[in-house]
Amino acid sequence: MTNVKDIRADFPILDCDYVYFDNAATSQRPVQVMDAITKFYKESNANPLRGLYDWSVDATEKYENARHTVAGFIGAEKDSEIIFTRNTTESINLVAYTYGLDNISEGDEIVISVMEHHSNILPWQMVAAKKGAKLIYMEPLEDGTITEEEYKSKITDKTKLVAIGHVSNVMGITNPVKEIAEYAHSKGSVVLVDGAQSAPHMKVDVKDLDADFFAFSGHKLLGPMGIGALYVKNSIMEKMNPFLRGGEMIEYVTRQDATYAELPHKFEAGTVNAAGAVGLEAAINYIENLGFDFIMEREEKLTKMLMEEMKKMPYIKIYGSDDSSKHCGIVTFTMDGVHPHDVSSVLNEDHVCIRAGHHCAQPLMQFIGAGSTVRASLYFYNTEEEVGVFLDKLKGVRKVMGYGA
Amino acid sequence: MELKDLYREIVNEHNLRPSHKGEMANPDLVLRGVNPSCGDDIILQLKLSADGKIEDAMFSGSGCAISQASVDMMADQIIGKTKEEASELSDVFSGMIKGEITDDDELEDKLDEAASLKDISHMPARVKCALLGWRTMKEILENPEKNEKK
Numbered sequence: 001m002t003n004v005k006d007i008r009a010d011f012p013i014l015d016c017d018y019v020y021f022d023n024a025a026t027s028q029r030p031v032q033v034m035d036a037i038t039k040f041y042k043e044s045n046a047n048p049l050r051g052l053y054d055w056s057v058d059a060t061e062k063y064e065n066a067r068h069t070v071a072g073f074i075g076a077e078k079d080s081e082i083i084f085t086r087n088t089t090e091s092i093n094l095v096a097y098t099y100g101l102d103n104i105s106e107g108d109e110i111v112i113s114v115m116e117h118h119s120n121i122l123p124w125q126m127v128a129a130k131k132g133a134k135l136i137y138m139e140p141l142e143d144g145t146i147t148e149e150e151y152k153s154k155i156t157d158k159t160k161l162v163a164i165g166h167v168s169n170v171m172g173i174t175n176p177v178k179e180i181a182e183y184a185h186s187k188g189s190v191v192l193v194d195g196a197q198s199a200p201h202m203k204v205d206v207k208d209l210d211a212d213f214f215a216f217s218g219h220k221l222l223g224p225m226g227i228g229a230l231y232v233k234n235s236i237m238e239k240m241n242p243f244l245r246g247g248e249m250i251e252y253v254t255r256q257d258a259t260y261a262e263l264p265h266k267f268e269a270g271t272v273n274a275a276g277a278v279g280l281e282a283a284i285n286y287i288e289n290l291g292f293d294f295i296m297e298r299e300e301k302l303t304k305m306l307m308e309e310m311k312k313m314p315y316i317k318i319y320g321s322d323d324s325s326k327h328c329g330i331v332t333f334t335m336d337g338v339h340p341h342d343v344s345s346v347l348n349e350d351h352v353c354i355r356a357g358h359h360c361a362q363p364l365m366q367f368i369g370a371g372s373t374v375r376a377s378l379y380f381y382n383t384e385e386e387v388g389v390f391l392d393k394l395k396g397v398r399k400v401m402g403y404g405a
Numbered sequence: 406m407e408l409k410d411l412y413r414e415i416v417n418e419h420n421l422r423p424s425h426k427g428e429m430a431n432p433d434l435v436l437r438g439v440n441p442s443c444g445d446d447i448i449l450q451l452k453l454s455a456d457g458k459i460e461d462a463m464f465s466g467s468g469c470a471i472s473q474a475s476v477d478m479m480a481d482q483i484i485g486k487t488k489e490e491a492s493e494l495s496d497v498f499s500g501m502i503k504g505e506i507t508d509d510d511e512l513e514d515k516l517d518e519a520a521s522l523k524d525i526s527h528m529p530a531r532v533k534c535a536l537l538g539w540r541t542m543k544e545i546l547e548n549p550e551k552n553e554k555k
Contacts, residue, residue: 338470339443342469345530349407357442358444371444371446372444401420402413
């Protein structure tokens, strides 16, 4: 049995009296990740994929090993199905600017859900506007569920692409992406899954989901900021045009023309973030070492404790499912009479870090009728004691704001 | 002042029991002010007298306690002032919140109770909230063509 106290010793930033409950925005990093990055720069640093000397060969090997680890982490068949990007946002933009603009035409439909993060909305608004396509929204029930009836009514023969978050960054609900992908494929559509909030918390198998595209960020799963990945099914990537053009993504260049490098390098123009990839690999190793069974058990236990106590506070409204096991560690709420930003500022005075605002999901805020909300999001390194501190401080907020209780 | 004390001693009173919140009958100048990132959303309404003074100021809308209290305190300060004086006060307030004007005597002399929000200058995340009303007022006074009066 892994001990949470031992785990926390790996995270130097947590060694203080702050309670960090903004893990859905970005996680903290263990020393293993920071050490891996430092080690890369100390021992292997050279421009990967270019030089013919030892150091560059070593850097290339480290970078490609990281790709192999990422491929294994999400169940990709081949390493070449993984493109390194900066983050989920860049991954989705890559798909929109290449596959989207090349394959979506006037009158076609793009289906997303109203729960999407802006990074899975704006790229599709762009494609729809440029190509004269229509952007269609699937809407959930109040508990966050997208029903079979709902997705079957929105995905039609006109649908060319379905883009859906695996886990909502506000409701915490896990969407039925496997079922949606199966139905979308039967209608001739491809499917992009935004895995930013799922990859840190559950075992992802892109083959089982049958996703055509799967995007995620390193920084939400213990990795460094500025490295993310995009999985693209090999048969689709082969037909895609490059996104960014420049160094190292070419095969042969003349004055007027160029041929491109083999997959996936065709999609990684310029000097790559090899140290970031190495850091991401260390993060994945850390997570796999703990195991998702342990991670999910910890998160469910803490979320249950958190939600059960919050439900007893009559001035708190929690969004999404009543069932804490369907929240993926994310509890979004409002407090009667107190603006979310005031909740956040008062909690900050008590060294409790939570998020307040629209969480980059304004269409969802409009849909649930909240201008903004407060979000507490947990990860496996959080503790029962921290949940206790959070609840205690939360109870004090209304009093600070001039209410009796 | 610590933030919690600021709420307890100054902000809550103006937020929970504002003196200038509501819809004004026949305003002369109306402008909506929004902080998109936090959802503060006010409609500022000003009534001008024949000699160009601000006869009355009211606001409607919603937002965090700091934005609401700040605009309520602003209304206290600008009623009876000329448009030029009110605009100048906005510069003083903004200078205080941005940490450019730090002289307490000058601030209290010019801004009266609104000077109590000085410590917001140490809270970068809340600067926009405190500035919303003042920024909106200056905008409509200096750009009357933006008037949203129906």
